[in-house]
Amino acid sequence: MYYAVIFTSHRQSDDGYVETSARMLDLAKQQPGFLGIESARGADNVGITVSYWSDLESIKAWKANVEHREAQARGKSEFYSRYKVRICTVVREYEFER
Numbered sequence: 001m002y003y004a005v006i007f008t009s010h011r012q013s014d015d016g017y018v019e020t021s022a023r024m025l026d027l028a029k030q031q032p033g034f035l036g037i038e039s040a041r042g043a044d045n046v047g048i049t050v051s052y053w054s055d056l057e058s059i060k061a062w063k064a065n066v067e068h069r070e071a072q073a074r075g076k077s078e079f080y081s082r083y084k085v086r087i088c089t090v091v092r093e094y095e096f097e098r
Contacts, residue, residue, distance in 0.1 A: 002090050003053045009083035011045045017079050020071050027067055033058020
């Protein structure tokens, strides 16, 4: 069992977004409990990013990270017109690959 943080957003601005997003990915990869990330964004600027974590404490620590908090504030003021965060428990996983 592990956890998924689902971040669904509508991006309104690209000014500095790519750099900020890349920095947050690099920083997240350094956090204890980080397991991975998947992300997609449509032509309508709606995006879904799912990050995976080993436990709730790791998610809380990531949310409280100072540099991440600065990026969150910038997201609210500059990048997004709306977003939603969901934290879920992953109880089973399977995949297919040809």
